[in-house]
Amino acid sequence: MKVLADLCVIPMGVGVSVSKYVAECEKALAEAGLTHRLHAYGTNIEGEWDEVMAAVKACHERVHAMGAERITTSLKLGTRIDRDQSLQDKIDSVRSKLD
Amino acid sequence: MKVLADLCVIPMGVGVSVSKYVAECEKALAEAGLTHRLHAYGTNIEGEWDEVMAAVKACHERVHAMGAERITTSLKLGTRIDRDQSLQDKIDSVRSKLD
Amino acid sequence: MKVLADLCVIPMGVGVSVSKYVAECEKALAEAGLTHRLHAYGTNIEGEWDEVMAAVKACHERVHAMGAERITTSLKLGTRIDRDQSLQDKIDSVRSKLD
Amino acid sequence: MKVLADLCVIPMGVGVSVSKYVAECEKALAEAGLTHRLHAYGTNIEGEWDEVMAAVKACHERVHAMGAERITTSLKLGTRIDRDQSLQDKIDSVRSKLD
Numbered sequence: 118m119k120v121l122a123d124l125c126v127i128p129m130g131v132g133v134s135v136s137k138y139v140a141e142c143e144k145a146l147a148e149a150g151l152t153h154r155l156h157a158y159g160t161n162i163e164g165e166w167d168e169v170m171a172a173v174k175a176c177h178e179r180v181h182a183m184g185a186e187r188i189t190t191s192l193k194l195g196t197r198i199d200r201d202q203s204l205q206d207k208i209d210s211v212r213s214k215l216d
Numbered sequence: 217m218k219v220l221a222d223l224c225v226i227p228m229g230v231g232v233s234v235s236k237y238v239a240e241c242e243k244a245l246a247e248a249g250l251t252h253r254l255h256a257y258g259t260n261i262e263g264e265w266d267e268v269m270a271a272v273k274a275c276h277e278r279v280h281a282m283g284a285e286r287i288t289t290s291l292k293l294g295t296r297i298d299r300d301q302s303l304q305d306k307i308d309s310v311r312s313k314l315d
Numbered sequence: 316m317k318v319l320a321d322l323c324v325i326p327m328g329v330g331v332s333v334s335k336y337v338a339e340c341e342k343a344l345a346e347a348g349l350t351h352r353l354h355a356y357g358t359n360i361e362g363e364w365d366e367v368m369a370a371v372k373a374c375h376e377r378v379h380a381m382g383a384e385r386i387t388t389s390l391k392l393g394t395r396i397d398r399d400q401s402l403q404d405k406i407d408s409v410r411s412k413l414d
Numbered sequence: 415m416k417v418l419a420d421l422c423v424i425p426m427g428v429g430v431s432v433s434k435y436v437a438e439c440e441k442a443l444a445e446a447g448l449t450h451r452l453h454a455y456g457t458n459i460e461g462e463w464d465e466v467m468a469a470v471k472a473c474h475e476r477v478h479a480m481g482a483e484r485i486t487t488s489l490k491l492g493t494r495i496d497r498d499q500s501l502q503d504k505i506d507s508v509r510s511k512l513d
Contacts, residue, residue, distance in 0.1 A: 118276065123455035125420075125490070133328035133385040133496055136504075140511030155508060156453040157501035158420035158490050166276075170269050177217065177265075177295050186298040187331040191389055191490070192291040193422070193455050196276050199285040199430055204454035207433075211452060214437030222323075222356035224391070229430035232397055232484040235405075239412030254409060255354040256402035257321035257391050286430040290488055292323070292356050292389070298331055303355035306334075310353060313338030316474065364474075368467050375415065375463075375493050384496040390489040394474050397483040 118166045121204055123193040125159035126176050128185035138185060142176040163204045217265045220303055222292040224258035225275050227284035237284060241275040262303045316364045319402055321391040323357035324374050326383035336383060340374040352402065361402045415463045418501055420490040422456035423473050425482035435482060439473040460501045
């Protein structure tokens with residue numbers, strides 16, 4: 118089962134600047150070989166369900182290992198069985214309606 | 217790694233009434249033996265990370281099997297390594313500040 | 316326009332214990348006269364759109380005033396024009412499918 | 415109070431293809447003069463709190479007017495009082511940690 122996801126990891130109790138923790142998650146996604154695109158409020162991810170979920174777990178483990186004692190994450194998960202769709206397909210589909 | 221989660225599964229393209237799909241997810245959570253509490257905009261879940269994630273995947277599989285061709289889910293995931301905390305602990309902690 | 320909402324306010328940079336900030340939001344919702352129910356990962360809210368949104372803004376203002384320099388909030392917003400529905404209706408609808 | 419937001423509007427009961435509704439929201443954001451960037455699972459928005467919230471309300475009103483009887487939206491809201499930060503600042507801050 119393929120999933121299009123959106124991940125926003127928030128380390129708590131480590132101050133107001135959290136970009137180094139988000140960067141660590143980006144590295145985890147890259148090392149997992151997953152298609153991913155950072156935006157200003159999270160990261161879009163595309164891949165097989167189990168691989169995406171393993172990467173999300175790795176993000177939590179790595180951010181805890183960096184010293185963040187508490188993490189709260191928002192994750193969106195989109196699956197469909199009618200047809201295959203990529204992250205880019207979703208953006209293209211909206212943009213085509215804006216012309 | 218224990219996780220406190222909040223799950224909101226939204227089947228798309230099956231009309232505006234989706235309670236039977238949400239009920240199917242409740243059954244999946246119950247069958248998984250996970251502590252869970254339905255609220256009006258999702259379900260709180262408490263358990264080991266891998267077990268919770270397996271149940272979330274089962275929800276998608278079962279809702280697709282019921283005929284929903286597309287699903288979009290919002291999932292919150294809270295982990296902490298400083299101390300153990302239950303769903304009820306979180307509620308009690310806020311309520312104690314309201315007195 | 317009536318809205319059923321789910322609010323989760325996360326103050327950042329104030330340590331791992333945030334219940335006093337969540338309690339302040341509960342007070343803001345109560346003072347606004349809005350129907351609201353705390354759960355372990357947020358608060359369900361029912362009311363007119365503008366009143367709910369004013370209360371959400373008040374939450375941010377009050378949590379900042381308590382000293383939290385950064386806040387990230389997750390808000391779900393459900394509206395429907397086919398029929399009126401309360402928070403309790405949503406729960407009852409799912410539960411009726413579990414029997 | 416400035417806010418960095420992430421908006422994901424999901425019309426329910428209108429089939430599995432919802433891009434025309436998302437496009438309508440993009441138009442509402444553009445007409446409001448708000449900085450916004452579409453990604454594959456939502457839209458980043460930057461602006462004053464009241465203006466962003468007025469635009470979110472306009473999205474719901476316009477999507478209902480297009481015939482969607484039910485909408486469920488996920489909205490993230492980030493505010494900070496320590497310093498000014500733009501959508502691009504957030505992305506740049508993470509990317510600088512990836513080098």
